[in-house]
Amino acid sequence: MKISAYPSIAVVAILLSACSESPEQVALEQGKAIWEGTCAVCHAQGLAGSPPIGNKKMWAKRIEKGLPVLFEHAKNGFSGETGLMPPRGGNEDLTDHQVELAVKYMVSQSQ
Amino acid sequence: MKNTLKMTLAASSIAILTACGGDKEAGISPQQFTDALHLVMDSDRAVYTKKVVGRLTKEEKVIKASEHFMDDKALPLPAQMFRFGAETVAEKTDEFTYSLQSLWPINSQNAPVTAVEKEGLQFIVDNPGKNFYKEETLGGKNYFTAIYPDVAVAPVCASCHNDHKDSPKTDFKVGDVMGGVVIRVPLG
Numbered sequence: 001m002k003i004s005a006y007p008s009i010a011v012v013a014i015l016l017s018a019c020s021e022s023p024e025q026v027a028l029e030q031g032k033a034i035w036e037g038t039c040a041v042c043h044a045q046g047l048a049g050s051p052p053i054g055n056k057k058m059w060a061k062r063i064e065k066g067l068p069v070l071f072e073h074a075k076n077g078f079s080g081e082t083g084l085m086p087p088r089g090g091n092e093d094l095t096d097h098q099v100e101l102a103v104k105y106m107v108s109q110s111q
Numbered sequence: 112m113k114n115t116l117k118m119t120l121a122a123s124s125i126a127i128l129t130a131c132g133g134d135k136e137a138g139i140s141p142q143q144f145t146d147a148l149h150l151v152m153d154s155d156r157a158v159y160t161k162k163v164v165g166r167l168t169k170e171e172k173v174i175k176a177s178e179h180f181m182d183d184k185a186l187p188l189p190a191q192m193f194r195f196g197a198e199t200v201a202e203k204t205d206e207f208t209y210s211l212q213s214l215w216p217i218n219s220q221n222a223p224v225t226a227v228e229k230e231g232l233q234f235i236v237d238n239p240g241k242n243f244y245k246e247e248t249l250g251g252k253n254y255f256t257a258i259y260p261d262v263a264v265a266p267v268c269a270s271c272h273n274d275h276k277d278s279p280k281t282d283f284k285v286g287d288v289m290g291g292v293v294i295r296v297p298l299g
Contacts, residue, residue: 036240041262041286044240048264049157083157084165084265090286 031105034098038091043106049083051110059110067100070107074099141255142244145294148207149259152193152292160189188271205297211261213290215280217272221290225249228293231258236288243291246298253298258291 021029035043035053046052051059062070073080075096077087088094094102139147164176164186177185187195190211197209214232216222223229231243235258243258263269269283283289 038239038286040240041260041288042240042264045242045259047153047260047262049154049161050264079165081161083161086264086266086285090263090284 027101028105028108030098031101031103031108034094034102035105038089038094039102039106042089049080050085051082053106053109056110059107063107063111067103067107070103071096071100074103141296141298142257144207144296145244145255145257146242148209148294149257149292152196152209153259155196156189156193159192164189207294207296209292209294211290212293213261215272215278216290217275217277223293225256227256228258231256231293232291234258235260235291239288255296255298257294257296259294260288261290261292263287263289 040053042048042050043053046055046058051062072078073085075088078085088099089102167174167186168176175183175185176188177183178188178191179185180187180191193211197211201208210221212221212223212228212232214223214229214236223232225247227245227247231245234243235241239260242260245256247254247256263272263283263285266285268289269285269287272278272283272289273281
């Protein structure tokens with residue numbers, strides 16, 4: 001009886017190992033949820049001159065500027081060549097950390 | 112010689128058919144068509160908003176933009192510019208129509224009329240970032256109707272509507288879906 005239980009424990013351990021996410025993955029998941037709640041309204045398809053998520057052509061020039069610049073633009077707003085980024089996407093309730101998570105998620109999907 | 116000519120003609124025909132896609136279906140879907148139309152509309156509107164209205168009113172400060180642009184000798188608002196384009200297209204063709212509508216229109220003429228328009232405008236409010244697509248039958252004719260969200264991207268978008276005496280909604284904020292672009296294409 002005891003012997004037959006060992007394989008089950010091993011299988012569970014392997015499954016748990018396979019399911020565990022790295023901190024980076026967890027952060028991306030959190031960023032995705034924030035993005036869906038606020039940023040998607042424009043960035044899902046690139047409304048009003050905004051770069052749509054996944055559009056590598058539009059994002060390349062922006063990603064070149066570096067994450068700190070993108071963070072700053074997302075937090076404080078930015079008037080770019082093609083559109084207007086409102087501070088925190090118009091959601092004043094978002095913390096700096098949440099904005100950064102959303103930006104990182106959008107960048108991860110666009111390079 | 113004749114056989115060679117026949118074979119050459121046959122080979123050429125096959126090559127031409129292959130190059131043309133043979134008997135594969137040609138064309139694009141109604142959704143691809145409306146998505147492409149919306150991409151052009153949204154891009155043109157963003158350019159007008161940014162490069163014309165924003166530059167001349169805020170950066171160079173040489174002219175204002177006003178709802179009463181004729182009386183005020185000002186620039187039409189981006190939404191008005193959009194609507195004028197829709198009216199011009201409606202005069203030229205029946206192949207498609209488009210309009211800017213809202214569940215909270217300043218002008219009641221811009222309220223949804225059909226059941227699909229009402230359903231779609233509510234859908235894009237409830238599902239940020241998503242479009243709405245549905246077929247509908249109007250007057251015995253089938254149509255493909257697509258509805259795209261129209262978002263308040265600047266404080267002036269929200270404040271202009273909130274402060275307008277005819278606005279049924281006065282708590283818009285940046286990031287809100289204020290209405291939608293309705294594109295309708297006849298089917299069949």
